[in-house]
Amino acid sequence: MSTTAQELDARGLNCPLPILRAKKAINGLQHGQILRVRATDPGSVKDFDAFCKATGNELVSSEQDGGEYVFQIRKH
Amino acid sequence: MSTVTELSSSRLPQDLLQQHGAALDAWFNDRFAKKLKEVEENKTPSLAIIATKGAMDWAYPPFILASTASALGWDVSVFFTFYGLELLKKKLNLQVSPLGNPGMPMKMPFGPEWFQGINWNIPNAVMAGVPGFEKLATGLMKKTVKNNGVASIQELRDVCVEAGVNLVACQMTVDLFGYSREDFIPEVKDWIGAASFLPVAQQSDVCLFI
Numbered sequence: 448m449s450t451t452a453q454e455l456d457a458r459g460l461n462c463p464l465p466i467l468r469a470k471k472a473i474n475g476l477q478h479g480q481i482l483r484v485r486a487t488d489p490g491s492v493k494d495f496d497a498f499c500k501a502t503g504n505e506l507v508s509s510e511q512d513g514g515e516y517v518f519q520i521r522k523h
Numbered sequence: 524m525s526t527v528t529e530l531s532s533s534r535l536p537q538d539l540l541q542q543h544g545a546a547l548d549a550w551f552n553d554r555f556a557k558k559l560k561e562v563e564e565n566k567t568p569s570l571a572i573i574a575t576k577g578a579m580d581w582a583y584p585p586f587i588l589a590s591t592a593s594a595l596g597w598d599v600s601v602f603f604t605f606y607g608l609e610l611l612k613k614k615l616n617l618q619v620s621p622l623g624n625p626g627m628p629m630k631m632p633f634g635p636e637w638f639q640g641i642n643w644n645i646p647n648a649v650m651a652g653v654p655g656f657e658k659l660a661t662g663l664m665k666k667t668v669k670n671n672g673v674a675s676i677q678e679l680r681d682v683c684v685e686a687g688v689n690l691v692a693c694q695m696t697v698d699l700f701g702y703s704r705e706d707f708i709p710e711v712k713d714w715i716g717a718a719s720f721l722p723v724a725q726q727s728d729v730c731l732f733i
Contacts, residue, residue, distance in 0.1 A: 461672040463591040467682050470594035488672070501595040 451519070452480035458487045458515065465491045466498050469520065473504060476522045481507065484518040491516055569598040571727035573720070577606030579617035579661060579676065580627070584733045585610070586679035592729075593686035600727070601683075602720040604693035607733075608700070611692055611707045615677055618661045622650040632666040684710045691715050 455472045457465035465486045472482050484495070492509060495518045499506040507519040540547075570592040574585040585601055592599045603611050610617070621627045629643040650656050668675065683690065692707060694714040704714065713719075724730045 459672045461674075463587055463594070464672065464674050464678075466594050467590055467674075498595065 450481070451483045452476055453482050455482060455484045457491070458485055460486065461488050462490050462494065466494055469495070469498070469518075470502075473502075473520065473522050478522055480522050482520045482522070484520065486516045486518070487514060489516075491518075495520070567596065567598055568592075568729070569727040570600070571720075571724040571730045572599075572601045573724070573730075573732045574601055574603045574607035574610060575605050576733065577609030577617065579619040579664060580624075581733065582610050582617050582676045583679075585731075586676060586683060587674075588731065589688050590679050590682040590686065593683065593688050598689075599683075599686075600689040600691065600720075600723050602691050602693065602715075602723075605696050608692060608696050608702065608707070610676070610680070611690065611711055613706060613708055615680075617676060618657050619664045620657050621645070621660050622647060622657070629660075630667070632663055632670050680708075684708070689713075691720065693717075 453472055453476060455468055457468050460468065465484065465488055469482060469484050472484075476482060484491075488494075492511075495509060496506060498504075499520060503523040505521040505523065507521050508517070509519075510517045570588065572585050572589060576582070585607075589599050589601050609615075619627070621629055629645055630641065631639055631643075633639070665675075689712050690708075690710060691713045692711050693716065695716055696702075697704065697714065704711075
């Protein structure tokens, strides 16, 4: 499994900012690279799932770690 | 579609058609459904929004939906008309009014938790009579937005501009309210009328009037 190419701290941000920031970060990645996002918005769980389905990027993992959510997205 | 129809009616012998017509239809229906699905899946979805309100609270839906749709890779157009033009001003000065807005909670964004939980039931007569009440309400709303990590309107608009959202303004309103094009951000792509935006709206998958 490839390693994380970039980290994004979206903690404290609310809908739709985590998605908008993630989209921007993904734009700067190469095909196959992984973005790791940390967020605190509970709505981001469903949003990142939908975002990845719509954009064709792969949601490698979606985990809850205490009050934080961690997503790993592989760029399509 | 037409090739199968033409083929079956013109070239295939009648008896063959009678014998296999049902099978041909079934084959075509199946193939057509698959093709239609393929076309749908490869299509870039599009969103068209008509933004007509110039208050701070009403500025959120168009900018949140437009910026998010652009992040999903959709083609997005927003037509700003009437008070919606306020959202395109170089200097955003959007206010929120609790007057005649019974759904708006009046809560304080500071102080201890029990205090922040109070919904201040202020009579309309007081809201209307106290000078600067809207300024106060707007200030409190901005603070609440910031406290909750919600984006500012400026931030969302910047994302839309950066993502190349098609921001178009109603020329008639500009004339009607005596504005000049210099009052608005230079990223306004076009100055158009209803006749120009309706065809855009017609072609869109999602069309919203806000």
